[in-house]
Amino acid sequence: MQVNSVQIKNATAIVTGASSGIGLAFASLLAQKGYNLLLIARNINKLNDLAKTLSTQYDTQCNVLSIDLSEENASKKVLEYIITNNLNISVLINNAGFSGNYKFLEADWSQLSKELNVMSIAVTELCYLIAPLMEKNSWGRIINVSSGAAYLPPTQSLLYTGLKSYVLNFSQSLDMELKPKGINVTALCPGFTRSEFHNTMGTNKQVSKVPNFLWQAPDQVALEGWHAVMKGHPVCIPGLINKIIISTSRHLPLNLQYNLGKLMNPFK
Ligand SMILES: NC(=O)c1ccc[n+]([C@@H]2O[C@H](COP(=O)([O-])OP(=O)(O)OC[C@H]3O[C@@H](n4cnc5c(N)ncnc54)[C@H](OP(=O)(O)O)[C@@H]3O)[C@@H](O)[C@H]2O)c1
Structure with a gap:
């Protein structure tokens, strides 16, 4: 099995949100690299189909x-599953x-709390529970998927930009603490x-106006994220065009950033 420069027996990678998009691309990439997988999402049919495809294609063990x-x-429950199945975790892709696409006071609290839980509590708690397993091997790689939105002016997509800013900042702090233990952490900001x-x-209607050159394929995003975490980069902004947009917008005066954010209204 080829697990980069480090040989960890039966190394398993956890991928949350593996049933589609960027998570599915990470699952395929890591299977190709020789990792066994723990695929997590709600849609069990999609997970089973993916597990079948990857285990046939790459002879990898998929849970x-x-x-x-x-x-x-x-x-x-994720940790319990790992312990029960005796999985040797060395990669976590959060x-x-x-x-959500709603206004704050018009949203149900259950909608808002789902967003808060998936993109802050679960991300943080999985790092908290899984990093000690990596520490035992003195080797681990964690990618927390943030967003370019974490760098851009706050828009009216309510919780999203704030949560992704949290993921960006949390990941960088965690990298400082864990890197000396052999665990690299990268915030991936597609x-x-x-x-x-x-x-x-x-x-879909709003983003259909976004020009083609601004879009990336999930495979490309996953590949750039993986190279970044292996090189020990705490942040990865995939795609040249995204790097240019983010570095430019960060230098704008704060008032202008705020007003630009107001223009990017997802409810229009
Ligand atoms: N696409 C973009 O333009 C873009 C840009 C920047 C950042 N991102 C970030 O990239 C990440 C992946 O998104 P994507 O673009 O690949 O979107 P996607 O195709 O909609 O995939 C989202 C994944 O998250 C899973 N998921 C959602 N809610 C969940 C829950 N409550 N419990 C467990 N799994 C859940 C979904 O699986 P189930 O529905 O089966 O549970 C699915 O596998 C997200 O964190 C997103 O914020 C995306």
Whole structure:
């Protein structure tokens, strides 16, 4: 088995949100690299189909766990599964995520808390529970999927930009603490990526106006993220165009950033 420069017996990679988009691309990439997989999402049929394809194609061992990461104790159930099945975890891809498309006071609290739980609590708790398993091998790689939105002016997509900013900052701090233990942490900040994301958010119509050159394929995003974490980069902004947009917008005066954010209204 080829697990880069480090040989860890039966190394397993966890991928959350593996049933589509960027998570599915990570699962395929890591299977190709020789990792066994623990695939996590809610849609068990999609996970089973993916597991079947990858185990046939790459002779990799695929475990599937259907779990709603917004539920209390979801991360603890992931740990229980790992212990029960004696999995040797060396990679964690915290990728599951979505954006709600509603106004704050018009949203049900259950909608808002789902977003908070999946993209902050579950991301944080999985790092907390899984990193000690990597520490035992003095080797681990963690990618937390943030977004280019974490760098851009806050828009009216409510919780999303704030949550992704949290993931970006949390990941960098965690990298500082864990790198001396052999565990690299990278915040992956994609721009527009072809996936189910906008379908779920209900913004297909709005993003159909986004020019083609601004979009990336999920495979490309996953590959750039993987190279970044292997090189020990705490942040990865995939795609040259995204790097240019983010570095330019960060230098704008704060007032202008705020007003630009207001223009990017997903409810229009
Ligand atoms: N696409 C973009 O333009 C873009 C840009 C920047 C950042 N991102 C980020 O990239 C990540 C992946 O998104 P994507 O673009 O690949 O979108 P996607 O195709 O919609 O995939 C989202 C994944 O998250 C899983 N998921 C959602 N809610 C979940 C829950 N409660 N419990 C468990 N799994 C859940 C979904 O699986 P189930 O429905 O089966 O549970 C699915 O596998 C997200 O964190 C997103 O914020 C996307």
